[in-house]
Amino acid sequence: MTNEQEYIDALKEIRSIMQRSTRFISLSGLSGIAAGIYALAGTYFAYRLLYENDGSISDGGLMHPGGQVIRPLVFIAASVLILTLATGTWLSYLKAKREGKVFWGQGSMQFLVGVSIPLLAGGIFAIMLMLQGYYGMIVPAFLVFYGLALVHGGRYTVTDIQWPGYVEIILGLVCAIFPENGLLFWALGFGLLHIIYGIIMSLKYGL
Amino acid sequence: MKEIYARLNKVFESRVRLGIMSALVVNTAMDFKALKDLLDLTDGNLASSLKVLEREGYVNEKKQFIGKKPNTRYSCTASGRKAFSDHLDVLEKLINMKK
Numbered sequence: 001m002t003n004e005q006e007y008i009d010a011l012k013e014i015r016s017i018m019q020r021s022t023r024f025i026s027l028s029g030l031s032g033i034a035a036g037i038y039a040l041a042g043t044y045f046a047y048r049l050l051y052e053n054d055g056s057i058s059d060g061g062l063m064h065p066g067g068q069v070i071r072p073l074v075f076i077a078a079s080v081l082i083l084t085l086a087t088g089t090w091l092s093y094l095k096a097k098r099e100g101k102v103f104w105g106q107g108s109m110q111f112l113v114g115v116s117i118p119l120l121a122g123g124i125f126a127i128m129l130m131l132q133g134y135y136g137m138i139v140p141a142f143l144v145f146y147g148l149a150l151v152h153g154g155r156y157t158v159t160d161i162q163w164p165g166y167v168e169i170i171l172g173l174v175c176a177i178f179p180e181n182g183l184l185f186w187a188l189g190f191g192l193l194h195i196i197y198g199i200i201m202s203l204k205y206g207l
Numbered sequence: 208m209k210e211i212y213a214r215l216n217k218v219f220e221s222r223v224r225l226g227i228m229s230a231l232v233v234n235t236a237m238d239f240k241a242l243k244d245l246l247d248l249t250d251g252n253l254a255s256s257l258k259v260l261e262r263e264g265y266v267n268e269k270k271q272f273i274g275k276k277p278n279t280r281y282s283c284t285a286s287g288r289k290a291f292s293d294h295l296d297v298l299e300k301l302i303n304m305k306k
Binding site: 004007008010011013014015017018020021022102105 | 222225226229230232233234237241244245246295298299301302
């Protein structure tokens with residue numbers, strides 16, 4: 001009869017191996033909070049650039065940005081993206097090390113490929129929108145594609161990243177109806193949502 | 208009761224072999240290094256366990272080259288998948304019976 005515990009342990013171990021081998025489970029919640037803060041900071045700078053441009057004639061807001069604000073805007077977005085990726089990788093690496101887990105395994109590779117496809121497609125699509133002058137649709141496109149990346153990536157990491165994914169998709173679609181409020185949706189989707197998500201994840205899985 | 212015990216697959220009595228199968232049923236294929244890191248095993252231990260599983264026809268070995276480096280990938284065969292899932296069913300039955 002002592003075997004009972006043995007079988008239960010065996011099943012637990014099987015389950016754990018299946019999880020560890022297919023899923024990247026070291027995603028740090030703290031990096032979500034950091035991503036949200038970077039995004040809010042970026043939104044703040046973008047807002048100042050677009051709407052407090054000393055009343056210059058190029059000041060048409062998000063819908064018709066003047067030629068000279070596009071470059072700084074792209075620069076802000078790229079900085080936020082790079083900072084977010086770097087912080088996320090670094091914090092997740094520390095988390096994996098602290099918990100004695102493998103950081104760069106089959107799971108993390110599948111996760112990376114899984115999120116990269118929708119993100120790359122979305123990024124290129126956004127560039128096309130910009131080149132064609134559909135400025136108002138850039139933010140909705142980012143939100144929708146990012147949401148799709150999260151939903152898809154959730155298959156390769158903790159499934160908890162799927163619900164913010166659905167929220168991002170909905171935010172993006174609603175934003176497409178009100179494109180003039182793009183910055184607000186941007187702040188909600190990339191700022192606030194990341195911070196809420198990060199706090200929940202930190203409480204659930206530790207920093 | 209005894210009959211159920213007899214249905215436990217002897218090949219999976221080893222924790223290491225059970226671990227290898229657990230990883231291979233959920234992944235299309237894994238190479239030696241990935242399995243080793245995942246299960247935290249020595250080269251020798253993993254190699255000999257893989258041999259046993261291969262001999263049973265549960266695991267497939269595929270040698271290939273990535274650039275110039277040889278790379279061996281392992282995957283689970285259909286009969287391996289069946290044997291593993293049967294084994295899990297028996298484990299489950301045994302646990303439920305004792306509740």
